[in-house]
Amino acid sequence: MKLLKLTGLLSLALLFGCADKEVTVPDVPPSQLYAEAQESLQGGNWTSAIERLEALDSRYPFGAYTEQVQLDLIYAYYKNDDLALGLATIERFSRLNPTHERSDWVLYMRGLTHMAQDRNFMHDLLRVDRSDRDPEPVKAAFADFDRLLKRYPNSAYAEDAQKRMVALKNRLANYDLATADFYVRREAWIAAINRAQEIQKTYPDTEAARQSLVLQKKAFEELGMQEQVERTEKLMELNPL
Structure with missing residues (x-):
């Protein structure tokens, strides 16, 4: 109980501490504000750069720096891991500037x-296998890059x-492999076979596709489907791990 109270007090202290340290960007000419933002960007001071770029964006929404400010914000948000803000800015910029000369970079x-x-x-720090995590952002990224290649091949x-x-593609294949393995551990043999075959169909040139054959064979063995076991063994010989 004492530990919980101490944790709560610490959280409140950090919260109020952050509020006290909130910085108000000085009301200076846009050229000076932009120069300061650029200096922060070049120095890797993403928080400072974002503060100044956001100030420019809100104070001078139709100024001379409008488009470049939004492009700089996209980059700064990405570097600062403000990913939701980055995506929102990308969507806004793309909507307002559908034929911009840097549209390929924005899509990238x-x-x-x-x-x-x-x-x-x-997960990176502890080297934890994250193949079973929700792959929706990965699917979105794959679609973005695929669109980039089709629209701007050069x-x-x-x-x-x-x-x-x-x-x-390997990340998505590994997610499906983790799902197939889950089905095997739950003895859901038909579901395991279906998922393994889906991996082989969708991601045939991946390591996960070859590993899925092992799970597929196990499931067929448990179901007593000897003919399918033998076919899977032949596939395993043709696609060794």
């Missing part, structure tokens, strides 16, 4: 931001987007 950043939503600091970001799609 949308993919990166969705990818970042799948990231978890503690973009400077196309090659990197294509490489990231390979990693994303």
Whole structure:
């Protein structure tokens, strides 16, 4: 109980401490404010950059810096892990500037931001397998990069987007593999077979597809389906781990 009270008091102290430290951006000319934002961006001071860019965006919504401020905010939000704000800014910019010359970069950043939503600091730190996590952000990122390649095949970001799609495809395949493994552990043999075959159909060139054959064989064995077991064994010989 004492520990809970202490934790609560600490949380309140941090909350009020953050409120006291809230910074009000000075009312200076937009050129000065933008120069300060650029200096913060170049120095990697994302919080300071965001404060000044947001001030510019709200005080001068139709100013000379409008479009560049939003582009800079997209980048700063991404670097600062303000991912929801980043996506909202991307949607706003794309809606207002559908034919902008940097639309390929905006779409690329949308993919990166969705990818970042799948990231978890503690999982990275502890090297925890996260293949069973919700893959919706991964699907969104894959769609973003796929759209980039189709709309802007000659973009400077196309090659990197294509490489990231390979990693994303493996991530999605591993999620389905984790699901198939769950079904095997629950002795849901038909569900395991269906999921394993779906992996082989959708992601045939992945490690997960080859691993799914092991689960498929196990499920067929448990169901006493010897002919299917033998077919799976042949597939395993053709696709060794």
